Amino acid sequence: MKTLLRTTAALSCGLCFTGGAWLFCAAIASGAKDFFFVAAVGLVLMGLGLFAGAVIWLMAEKCYPE
Numbered sequence: 001m002k003t004l005l006r007t008t009a010a011l012s013c014g015l016c017f018t019g020g021a022w023l024f025c026a027a028i029a030s031g032a033k034d035f036f037f038v039a040a041v042g043l044v045l046m047g048l049g050l051f052a053g054a055v056i057w058l059m060a061e062k063c064y065p066e
Contacts, residue, residue, distance in 0.1 A: 001060075001064055002060050002061075002064040002066060005056055005057070005059065005060035005064070006057060006060050008056055009052075009053045009054075009056035009057040009060065010053065012049060012052045012053045012056060013049045013050060013052070013053025013054070014049070014053075015049070016045050016046070016048050016049025016050075016052065016053075017045070017046050017049035017050060017053075018049075019042075019045050019049075020041075020042045020043065020044070020045030020046035020047075020048070020049060021042065021046060022042070023038055023039070023041055023042030023045065024039050024042030024043055024046065025042075026038065026042075027039035027042060
């Protein structure tokens, strides 16, 4: 179970951060002013990935101390 949670934490962090970075970079590269919302969603996804990944990892370490 601990390995499953660690894998989930890594995937959560990696996929959310990558998706958020892609959205943010796409919004910045477009140069249009109406892409502000897309850039904000990208930043939120990046933060969510880092936060959720860390929380799942800490839960794995605390709940299953082997």
